[in-house]
């Protein structure tokens with residue numbers, strides 16, 4: 001074992017939380033990419049509580065609860081990153097044989113496994129989809145996030161690291177199929193086509209950015225620094241979470257009766273708006 005590997009390995013294991021906290025704080029751009037999201041998530045939580053104050057229809061309320069979870073998970077996620085709790089140094093192997101010690105923001109992947117299913121539940125409810133499709137979207141999405149976490153944490157083999165990435169992309173394809181093929185038909189029958197189509201496009205375009213920036217960023221091919229990678233995710237998050245949630249909640253709050261009427265048997269397994 002070369003001395004360099006020993007030092008890196010020790011640093012990876014031994015860097016304490018206060019040191020990680022200091023390292024994050026010392027990188028102004030990196031910590032700004034976290035704080036911007038903490039502020040926006042806080043503002044969104046208050047705004048969404050206000051927007052939902054008069055909502056009475058139970059299905060609309062359910063969409064509100066699922067969507068509210070997005071900024072709530074987000075503020076927790078970014079608090080974890082900024083405090084040094086959910087970041088670690090990891091020795092990332094790169095194509096060409098080298099490796100580098102990178103500050104890995106693994107908390108992001110963990111919390112995506114909680115926030116992205118909420119986005120999909122809200123979209124599935126809006127589209128009037130059935131339980132089977134919502135369940136499929138949620139479990140494949142969780143599969144995508146957890147295998148993405150595995151990709152980021154695998155340091156033993158470059159090949160296996162990228163193999164995890166491919167598995168995660170395969171799960172992502174299943175999510176995209178439901179979003180692009182299944183739910184638009186359901187939404188047409190449910191009468192929510194217009195807003196669904198806007199949110200679907202926003203979601204698909206922004207979500208595609210995450211695997212692209214993973215590949216380009218410090219955890220993939222390292223064309224970007226850690227702070228640049230973090231900013232890429234933070235900016236995507238602003239659109240995919242707060243803007244998405246605002247557009248969705250503004251529409252459902254104004255159209256409670258449509259949402260309430262969407263397939264009364266919706267949560268049955270085989271009943272969807274197109275049955």
Ligand code: RET
Pocket residue numbers: 109112115116144145147148149151165168169172207208210211214237240241
């Ligand atoms: C990873 C890397 C592995 C391959 C794929 C990925 C996709 C991530 C996505 C994340 C979306 C996150 C959102 C968060 C909002 O709270 C894990 C980056 C496919 C699509 C929308």
